[in-house]
Amino acid sequence: MSGPITRNGEKSETAPPAYAPYDGGVVRGVAVDPPVVEGVAVAPPPPQQPAMMQVQVQVPLGAPPGSIFTVAVNGQTLQVLVPPNAAPGATMMITVPAAVSL
Secondary structure: OOEEEOOOOOOOOOOOOOOOOOOOOOEEOOOOOOOOOOOOOOOOOOOOOOOEEEEEEEOOOOOOOOOOEEEOOOOOOOOOEEEOOOOOEEEEEEEOOOOOOO
């Protein structure tokens, strides 16, 4: 039998491939980057979370716990839920998006 010799010393009629097949990022024990495919869209980075700030607001008179009132902060009108332990006229801290500077 003629041809290349295999690892176990036997001769083979088929030649080994002239390339090393891609096997998930490892070639001869060395990690490699995954192949790059042209024309494939890359996912955009996740959107950044807006900066937040805390603002002190007063619970309106006549607004019992569980009710909703509106406040204007940084040019935005927001709805606030009166927590169970807040009495009308009490002050409370809420977290709102910070002002946008252009």
